[in-house]
Amino acid sequence: MLQTIGVIGLGVMGSNIALNMASKGEQVAVYNYTRDLTDKLVQKLEGQSITPYYDIEAFVQSLETPRKIFVMVTAGKAIDSVVSSLVPFLEEGDIIMDGGNSHYEDTERRYDELKSKGIGYLGIGISGGEVGALTGPAIMPGGDKNVYEKVAPILTKIAAQVEGEPCCVYIGPKGAGHFVKMVHNGIEYADMQLIAEAYTFLRERLGLSVEEIADIFETWNQGELKSYLIEITAEILRKKDEITGSPLIDVILDKAGQKGTGKWTSIQSIDNGIPTSIITESLFARYISSLKEERVLAETILTGPNEGQQNLDKNEWVDYVRQALYMGKICAYAQGFTQYKMTSELYNWNLPLKDIALIFRGGCIIRAKFLNIISEAYKVQPNLANLLISPYFAEKSKDYQNGLRKIVCEGVQSGISFPCLSASLTYFDSYRTGISNANLLQAQRDYFGAHTYERRDVEGTFHTNWQ
Numbered sequence: 001m002l003q004t005i006g007v008i009g010l011g012v013m014g015s016n017i018a019l020n021m022a023s024k025g026e027q028v029a030v031y032n033y034t035r036d037l038t039d040k041l042v043q044k045l046e047g048q049s050i051t052p053y054y055d056i057e058a059f060v061q062s063l064e065t066p067r068k069i070f071v072m073v074t075a076g077k078a079i080d081s082v083v084s085s086l087v088p089f090l091e092e093g094d095i096i097m098d099g100g101n102s103h104y105e106d107t108e109r110r111y112d113e114l115k116s117k118g119i120g121y122l123g124i125g126i127s128g129g130e131v132g133a134l135t136g137p138a139i140m141p142g143g144d145k146n147v148y149e150k151v152a153p154i155l156t157k158i159a160a161q162v163e164g165e166p167c168c169v170y171i172g173p174k175g176a177g178h179f180v181k182m183v184h185n186g187i188e189y190a191d192m193q194l195i196a197e198a199y200t201f202l203r204e205r206l207g208l209s210v211e212e213i214a215d216i217f218e219t220w221n222q223g224e225l226k227s228y229l230i231e232i233t234a235e236i237l238r239k240k241d242e243i244t245g246s247p248l249i250d251v252i253l254d255k256a257g258q259k260g261t262g263k264w265t266s267i268q269s270i271d272n273g274i275p276t277s278i279i280t281e282s283l284f285a286r287y288i289s290s291l292k293e294e295r296v297l298a299e300t301i302l303t304g305p306n307e308g309q310q311n312l313d314k315n316e317w318v319d320y321v322r323q324a325l326y327m328g329k330i331c332a333y334a335q336g337f338t339q340y341k342m343t344s345e346l347y348n349w350n351l352p353l354k355d356i357a358l359i360f361r362g363g364c365i366i367r368a369k370f371l372n373i374i375s376e377a378y379k380v381q382p383n384l385a386n387l388l389i390s391p392y393f394a395e396k397s398k399d400y401q402n403g404l405r406k407i408v409c410e411g412v413q414s415g416i417s418f419p420c421l422s423a424s425l426t427y428f429d430s431y432r433t434g435i436s437n438a439n440l441l442q443a444q445r446d447y448f449g450a451h452t453y454e455r456r457d458v459e460g461t462f463h464t465n466w467q
Contacts, residue, residue, distance in 0.1 A: 004064060007071075023048065035054060069095065070124075071097065074100065095119070140178075160363030169352065183339050201407060225369075236248070331424040388428065
């Protein structure tokens with residue numbers, strides 16, 4: 001009997017995707033360049049309909065036509081290598097799906113190359129980590145819609161399910177799926193950094209214990225801040241180190257890594273004039289964290305504020321932190337969805353923003369309660385310029401901006417670094433300012449470079465002889 005789908009790349013994500021597919025009734029062929037990972041998966045099988053292959057031609061020939069091949073290998077040259085090794089054995093109408101974190105421009109290049117050969121290519125964003133891959137991730141497929149429809153029955157089955165709906169929807173043409181996943185990761189970077197800054201204020205300024213902060217995050221996860229990242233933060237803070245008995249968080253080295261997608265998000269926004277300052281600051285926060293040795297030395301040389309700190313009412317200021325965190329999250333998601341909107345218009349992708357918010361509700365890392373509200377905002381106003389001006393979030397910002405201002409000001413006065421909370425407040429205040437100081441910038445540019453300027457009162461382009 002021929003297999004219904006094939007999976008190439010049997011690391012943790014690929015193996016779990018294969019197991020997920022098999023558990024949903026698919027006959028799955030699997031292949032890995034090195035035999036060890038294939039054997040490792042085989043040892044875990046308990047009657048699942050997964051058949052291992054150790055030769056790529058035999059793997060391809062085991063699949064029913066049109067062949068459907070899901071690739072889960074490292075982004076970059078590894079994807080190109082897999083595609084090159086598959087093409088000689090494929091026929092017109094066969095489909096390759098790249099489920100890795102490929103850059104969307106690489107996906108578009110591969111799409112064009114394979115389309116010329118009559119082979120379908122889908123760039124599929126997958127979010128949810130190894131658990132999501134096994135139990136149901138959020139899935140963001142991009143490519144030709146008619147190609148997607150041939151694999152949709154499988155993808156919608158293996159996706160996370162929320163209120164009876166799969167967290168999988170056709171995103172758009174060519175590289176749109178991987179683009180949406182890329183920006184999802186940028187939002188994730190910002191969300192994580194905002195939470196870290198909230199934790200820092202609670203611990204360093206309010207002097208709360210790790211256990212007390214875990215209680216606070218658990219409480220927050222019962223309300224409007226309810227999300228996967230808030231939930232796991234509480235669990236992380238509860239974890240004890242087996243060696244010292246101390247909270248594990250206190251023995252983890254404060255150097256954060258990153259795999260590139262956050263950087264790609266910032267670069268794409270900069271290239272296209274899209275303001276994503278919060279996302280970019282979260283990336284820079286990771287970069288500066290990597291300067292651990294320099295920071296330890298600088299701490300012995302550089303001093304912070306000399307003024308004594310006044311005592312703060314803990315209950316009052318814990319609620320200010322909650323408000324600040326919610327405001328920061330609103331602004332970060334507003335930036336991410338603005339990047340979706342502006343890029344969609346740039347490339348004529350027609351990204352379904354209300355559906356993107358809905359598929360993020362399950363499986364993925366940024367799943368959160370307020371994604372339902374975001375989806376509703378775009379349902380009511382499909383061309384909404386920015387989430388901040390939707391009625392719900394405009395009202396929330398009216399209520400919560402005071403908390404954000406208090407936390408940022410107190411943090412600055414206390415010498416605590418708040419890159420993303422500060423960037424959130426700056427973004428909010430910049431966006432709500434009808435007349436900015438950019439008129440002075442334009443005058444300066446015209447003075448030293450004759451770059452010209454426009455006027456508020458008369459149409460046209462002008463230049464002044466300033467000297």
